[in-house]
Amino acid sequence: MKLVTAIVRPERIDEVREALERFGVNGLTVSQANGYGQQRGYKEVYRGAEYNSDLLPKIRVEVLATDDLVDGIVDAIISGASTGQFGDGKIWTIEVYQAVRVRTGERGASAIS
Amino acid sequence: MNPVFFSVGLDVNPQTLDPGSTAWMLAASALVLLMTPGLAFFYGGLVRMKSVLNIMMMSFGAIGVVAVVWALWGYGLAFGPDTMGGFIGDPFANFGLSGLASVIGGKAPGLPDMVFIGFQATFAIITVALISGAVAERVRFGPWLLFAGLWVTIVYAPIAHWVWGGGLFGPTGIIGSKISALDFAGGTVVHMNAGMAGLMLAVVLGKRLGFMKDPNIKPHNLPFVMLGAGLLWFGWFGFNAGSELAADGIAALAWTNTLLATSAALLGWLLVERLRDGHATSLGAASGAVAGLVAVTPACGFVDPIGAIVIGVIAGAVCALAIGLKFKIGLDDSLDVVAVHFVGGLWGTLSLGFFAVPSAKTEGGLFYGGGLTQFWPQILTALMVTAWTAIMTTLIGLAIHKTVGMRVKEHEELAGIDITEHAETAYELAMVGGSFNPGEPQNGKTPLSSSGDQEASSNGKTDRMRSKAST
Numbered sequence: 140m141k142l143v144t145a146i147v148r149p150e151r152i153d154e155v156r157e158a159l160e161r162f163g164v165n166g167l168t169v170s171q172a173n174g175y176g177q178q179r180g181y182k183e184v185y186r187g188a189e190y191n192s193d194l195l196p197k198i199r200v201e202v203l204a205t206d207d208l209v210d211g212i213v214d215a216i217i218s219g220a221s222t223g224q225f226g227d228g229k230i231w232t233i234e235v236y237q238a239v240r241v242r243t244g245e246r247g248a249s250a251i252s
Numbered sequence: 253m254n255p256v257f258f259s260v261g262l263d264v265n266p267q268t269l270d271p272g273s274t275a276w277m278l279a280a281s282a283l284v285l286l287m288t289p290g291l292a293f294f295y296g297g298l299v300r301m302k303s304v305l306n307i308m309m310m311s312f313g314a315i316g317v318v319a320v321v322w323a324l325w326g327y328g329l330a331f332g333p334d335t336m337g338g339f340i341g342d343p344f345a346n347f348g349l350s351g352l353a354s355v356i357g358g359k360a361p362g363l364p365d366m367v368f369i370g371f372q373a374t375f376a377i378i379t380v381a382l383i384s385g386a387v388a389e390r391v392r393f394g395p396w397l398l399f400a401g402l403w404v405t406i407v408y409a410p411i412a413h414w415v416w417g418g419g420l421f422g423p424t425g426i427i428g429s430k431i432s433a434l435d436f437a438g439g440t441v442v443h444m445n446a447g448m449a450g451l452m453l454a455v456v457l458g459k460r461l462g463f464m465k466d467p468n469i470k471p472h473n474l475p476f477v478m479l480g481a482g483l484l485w486f487g488w489f490g491f492n493a494g495s496e497l498a499a500d501g502i503a504a505l506a507w508t509n510t511l512l513a514t515s516a517a518l519l520g521w522l523l524v525e526r527l528r529d530g531h532a533t534s535l536g537a538a539s540g541a542v543a544g545l546v547a548v549t550p551a552c553g554f555v556d557p558i559g560a561i562v563i564g565v566i567a568g569a570v571c572a573l574a575i576g577l578k579f580k581i582g583l584d585d586s587l588d589v590v591a592v593h594f595v596g597g598l599w600g601t602l603s604l605g606f607f608a609v610p611s612a613k614t615e616g617g618l619f620y621g622g623g624l625t626q627f628w629p630q631i632l633t634a635l636m637v638t639a640w641t642a643i644m645t646t647l648i649g650l651a652i653h654k655t656v657g658m659r660v661k662e663h664e665e666l667a668g669i670d671i672t673e674h675a676e677t678a679y680e681l682a683m684v685g686g687s688f689n690p691g692e693p694q695n696g697k698t699p700l701s702s703s704g705d706q707e708a709s710s711n712g713k714t715d716r717m718r719s720k721a722s723t
Contacts, residue, residue: 183470184525184529184530184531184533185470185471185533185535186535186536186539186572186575186588187525187528187529187572187575187576188576188579189529190467190470191467192467
């Protein structure tokens with residue numbers, strides 16, 4: 140079992156979600172995030188005074204998956220999130236020790252299917 | 253003044269109620285009062301989210317204190333019978349407004365004195381509230397109320413008496429009998445006065461922690477600022493057109509000039525921003541509108557519409573340029589009260605030297621055939637008002653600050669003045685955990701402000717709000 144975490148552009152989240160749905164993912168978690176990589180922050184001006192923000196708003200997408208689906212999920216996220224510009228984000232995958240469906244108490248692969 | 257405007261009330265006994273003018277002045281007074289809650293939104297959007305309730309409470313607190321002080325002795329000081337050679341009015345002649353309830357025409361033909369008293373009370377209220385912007389996010393609430401009461405008594409009431417109450421600058425005053433300054437609705441009494449008071453109080457209290465360093469010290473809600481500017485503009489029609497104290501042609505002229513100068517100033521500010529910073533901002537539009545309102549305040553009943561447009565566009569540009577000065581001198585005039593109200597008020601007051609239309613009250617401004625005759629009275633009044641408010645505000649501020657203390661403690665300022673002064677937060681961000689004690693509030697201060705061992709939790713609150721603010 141793996142946890143796929145992706146940081147994507149806020150304006151691409153709908154495309155990412157659609158691509159994941161087409162691939163067959165039927166559950167995910169989305170949260171707001173702030174950060175920077177090669178794309179840096181932006182400038183705001185209030186009454187002539189410049190404010191530089193280092194952190195850009197991003198969306199974090201998290202998907203739990205069985206090992207066989209991970210590559211397909213990563214490809215789906217890339218297809219939805221990619222624009223070719225700096226700031227498209229990152230995807231990483233980590234090993235998950237256990238997953239439990241709270242309602243039924245199911246564990247392992249059947250908890251996330 | 254243009255004689256065609258003189259139609260109402262002159263051929264009748266001034267003690268006979270003029271229903272039309274009375275109705276208009278009742279409505280105008282309510283409009284002016286609405287400016288202070290409007291200002292609360294304007295200022296509220298400009299501060300950080302941890303200070304929005306406190307800055308709005310400074311406006312609401314000013315309403316509470318000043319209205320009561322006004323009725324008890326403030327009105328008497330400003331508009332009571334002349335005493336001390338025109339320096340102040342006699343507060344004891346009608347203490348608590350006694351004996352005034354049924355007087356008609358005592359202050360303006362056909363108007364009940366009570367509507368004049370109420371109208372003037374709303375002016376005193378907003379003048380005090382304006383000062384709060386210069387010292388936002390760091391003043392203890394109780395001492396602020398004390399300041400409001402003392403300031404309206406010692407600073408506002410005498411100046412109002414000089415300019416409007418028949419005192420020093422009045423037609424029979426020591427100065428006014430020789431030279432006649434023009435101030436239709438309060439460029440000196442309200443705006444230069446509040447602007448200079450704000451500057452001195454900011455000097456007395458010092459700057460906020462992180463001023464010119466912390467990138468999070470920036471406006472937290474620009475739609476609030478736009479809403480506040482709109483409410484101010486709406487109320488300002490009562491402020492300016494109501495200052496004619498009658499429903500007549502001059503009031504209508506003041507109304508239209510209040511529309512035109514404000515619109516021109518909005519454009520003037522945006523033009524400076526577009527050229528200097530690259531973008532026309534919503535905050536610039538709101539700020540430019542207020543700058544125009546300030547500048548046209550002394551002028552609105554004395555200039556023609558073209559004059560109002562020119563006064564407005566210059567006000568917008570000049571105030572937009574003045575706004576960076578605080579960073580050059582390191583003065584934390586937090587919400588730019590000096591750049592907008594003092595500078596705008598000064599320009600509006602001086603502008604009458606150029607744009608006043610000849611009338612019974614003036615030979616006219618430089619561009620209207622009067623030479624510089626109107627210019628010198630304007631400068632003299634501006635100087636006297638500035639000097640009085642600068643000296644007395646400093647003394648009042650120091651007196652309160654050195655005795656009871658006017659600033660919140662450092663850890664309270666970091667935690668957020670809303671929670672330490674008022675035990676409230678404007679926005680519920682966490683919605684997790686805690687406990688609830690209905691009917692049994694813990695007496696006194698909130699835990700966050702009680703002692704040093706709460707530092708950790710207060711910093712935790714700050715961090716949480718900071719991280720949320722940057723999303």
